[in-house]
Each structure stands twice: as C-alpha cells, then as structure tokens.
Amino acid sequence: MNKHDDVVNKALRAKPLAVFGIGDTVDVQVLIREGEKERIQIFNGTVIARRGKIGPSATFTVRRIVQGEGVERIFPINSPKVVGLVVKTRVSVRRAKLFYLRKRVGKAAKLKEIIG
Amino acid sequence: MAHFILGRKGRMAQLFTEDGRCIPVTVLEAGPCTVTQVKSVESDGYVAVQLAYEPIREQLLTKPLVGHFKKTGSVPCRILRETIVDGAQGLALGAVVACDVFEKGQFVDVAGIIKGRGTAGVMKRHGFKGRPASHGHMCQRRPGSIGMHSEPARVFKGKKMAGHYGATRQTTQNLEVISVDRERNLLLVKGAVPGHIGGLVMIRSAKKRPAVAGKKG
Structure with missing residues (x-):
C-alpha cells in the first residue's frame, strides 16, 4: 500500500471485467469511433497471456487466427475502450502464458475445455 | 499572473483519458504555503515573496527562525523558499497559497533536485x-x-x-495540470518531474506557456 494509491486507482474501472482465465475463448467488446459514430467491435480469440495484476498498466493478450494468419491484440484491462468481455469457452491449462500456441496450427492448438 | 508553490514529489501513475488514451502523470503534494516575508524594492532592493511549507515542531528550528515565524504569525515550517514575483501578485504577509491557484488544463514548470549519480x-x-x-x-x-x-x-x-x-536543480517546463485536489493538496501533472519521490519541488506557472486569457495563470 503506497501513499497515493487511491489517486492511481482512479484509473481503474469501477466494475471489474468478467472473470476470465488463461486459455479461455473470449469476445472482447471494444469501443471504436468511426467519424462521429461510436460502435462496439468484437474481437474474438483465445486469451494467451495476462500481464500485471492490478493497476492501469495491467493488460491481457488475445490471439485469433484470421485468414490463416495469427493476430494478437493486447488490451489494457482498465481501458475505457474495452467495454465488455464475454467468456465463450473455459479451458483447463497448466501454464500462465500460452505462447507455445504461436507455433501450433489447427488441431494442435486446441486446448482442453472444461465441461459443465 | 504567475503563481508559485512548494511541494513534494509523489509517485508516478497512469490515467486513462475520456477518449481512451493512457497518459503518464506525477502526483505532487503541493502546499499549502504561508507567506512569511514580502520583500520590496524599498527594503530589500528587489520584489520577492517568501513561502513556508511543511509545518514542524518548534524545537527543530533555530531560535532566529522561530522568531521569524513568530513575527509573521505563521506556524514553524521546515522549508522556506523565495520567489521573485511580478508585482501584480500582491500577496500579503500571512496569506496562504494552496494548490488551487493552479487549475486543470494549464501548464506549469516544476523544478527539483535531480537524483545524484x-x-x-x-x-x-x-x-x-x-x-x-x-x-x-x-x-x-x-x-x-x-x-x-x-x-x-x-x-x-x-x-x-x-x-x-546529478544532485543539481533542474526544471521541467510545460507540464499540463491534469487535476487539482484542494482537499488533499494534490496536483497531478502530465509527465515526469525531476528528483526523488519525496523530494522538494517548486511549482510555478509555465513561463513559456501562459494560461489562456481570462483564466488564472
């Protein structure tokens, strides 16, 4: 606990994002601006890493395959641009960073789902 | 009108702006400071204002200093610093300068003692x-x-x-004031500030970037 923690914590979202784990397939709802209009874009993929526990600099990385090419996006957990997160499937993994998925394609990149 | 205040450097942090950008900020504890001496051309040859910051116990000061504080009616303070003012400031003896002399959006210069290397x-x-x-x-x-x-x-x-x-005075110019908290005497400025956490900083209105006309500055 540091002296000015509360000032820093103002940067955090009032309500936490949905609980998600490493390896989960998620829909990240991102607010994007097109000219004057704002709309929500969904980025669907696998959470392969999470960096930082609390604080404004905490991020998570979502990986997906677009037209055969791997795409990764890093989202700051507390960014006001990340408006929501929906967990699609939960999986069971044994490590915190799933960077090994980068070297795998197709069935080899499948993770063990938690059923029920 | 130029303002001047003394403070202590706090930690750095990140804040999100409304449009989603993440900006670096430094927390500064600023003031309140008491005016303990007003120097004039007649008495001292130049115009300046002396500010006192951080109240301490009287026993920690030398007798001459205690007398100096008694004369102005201010509580004994650890730090005394003087600033040359443009006559318009018109601060009277015993006046209190708080962090709300600055306002959100204006620019300040922050001076401090940089870390010794x-x-x-x-x-x-x-x-x-x-x-x-x-x-x-x-x-x-x-x-x-x-x-x-x-x-x-x-x-x-x-x-x-x-x-x-290192260990010399350095000024960082044109830091934007992100927020002002009068109750807790906190100023948040965008960017880094010279010195250690807890180091003394001198905050003044930006010399090269005056506030917009009609606003305080």
Whole structure:
C-alpha cells in the first residue's frame, strides 16, 4: 500500500471485467469511433497471456487466427475502450502464458475445455 | 499572473483519458504555503515573496527562525523558499497559497533536485554516443580524443568529461495540470518531474506557456 494509491486507482474501472482465465475463448467488446459514430467491435480469440495484476498498466493478450494468419491484440484491462468481455469457452491449462500456441496450427492448438 | 508553490514529489501513475488514451502523470503534494516575508524594492532592493511549507515542531528550528515565524504569525515550517514575483501578485504577509491557484488544463514548470549519480562517465553525463559493443571494438564508453596536437597543446576549458553528475536543480517546463485536489493538496501533472519521490519541488506557472486569457495563470 503506497501513499497515493487511491489517486492511481482512479484509473481503474469501477466494475471489474468478467472473470476470465488463461486459455479461455473470449469476445472482447471494444469501443471504436468511426467519424462521429461510436460502435462496439468484437474481437474474438483465445486469451494467451495476462500481464500485471492490478493497476492501469495491467493488460491481457488475445490471439485469433484470421485468414490463416495469427493476430494478437493486447488490451489494457482498465481501458475505457474495452467495454465488455464475454467468456465463450473455459479451458483447463497448466501454464500462465500460452505462447507455445504461436507455433501450433489447427488441431494442435486446441486446448482442453472444461465441461459443465 | 504567475503563481508559485512548494511541494513534494509523489509517485508516478497512469490515467486513462475520456477518449481512451493512457497518459503518464506525477502526483505532487503541493502546499499549502504561508507567506512569511514580502520583500520590496524599498527594503530589500528587489520584489520577492517568501513561502513556508511543511509545518514542524518548534524545537527543530533555530531560535532566529522561530522568531521569524513568530513575527509573521505563521506556524514553524521546515522549508522556506523565495520567489521573485511580478508585482501584480500582491500577496500579503500571512496569506496562504494552496494548490488551487493552479487549475486543470494549464501548464506549469516544476523544478527539483535531480537524483545524484555520483561520478559518471561521459555517456551518462553528457550523452556521448560511445562506441559499438561488438565488431572488435576495444573500448565502449570512453570519451575518445579530448583535443588537438602540439597546437594548442592543452585541453580547452569546459571540455565535457567524466565527473560528478546529478544532485543539481533542474526544471521541467510545460507540464499540463491534469487535476487539482484542494482537499488533499494534490496536483497531478502530465509527465515526469525531476528528483526523488519525496523530494522538494517548486511549482510555478509555465513561463513559456501562459494560461489562456481570462483564466488564472
């Protein structure tokens, strides 16, 4: 606990994002601006890493395959641009960073789902 | 009108702006300061205001200082600093300067004592490039030649060399004020500020970026 923690914590979202784990397939709802209009874009993929526990600099990385090419996006957990997160499937993994998925394609990149 | 206040540097942090950008901020504890002396051309030859910051116990001060504080009716303080003012400031003896003399969106200059680096080489001290780390180079961080030959047969004065670096006063100009908290005497400025956490900082209205007309500045 540091002296000015509360000032820093103002940067955090009032309500936490949905609980998600490493390896989960998620829909990240991102607010994007097109000219004057704002709309929500969904980025669907696998959470392969999470960096930082609390604080404004905490991020998570979502990986997906677009037209055969791997795409990764890093989202700051507390960014006001990340408006929501929906967990699609939960999986069971044994490590915190799933960077090994980068070297795998197709069935080899499948993770063990938690059923029920 | 230029404002001046004393404070302590706090930690740095990140904040999100409304449009989703993440900006670096430094938390500064600023004031409140009491005016303990007003210097005038008649009495001192120049116009200045002396501010006191951080109340402490009377026993920690020397008797002359205690007397100085008594005279102005202010509580004994650890820190006294003086600032030259443009006559318009019109601060009276005993007046209190709080962080709300600054307002959100204006720019400030923050001065502090930078971290001491001890004896430092030319790369750290003067930003010399040094030499490549590989490809057979026999030295990496040395200054190279420091002069010519038998003419002038000496090293010019002011030649940048290794030596003591840091622990000097430095000012960072034009930092935007992100928020002002009068209740807790906190100022948030965008960007980094010289010195240690807990170091004394002197905050003044930006010299080169006056506030917009009609606003305080």
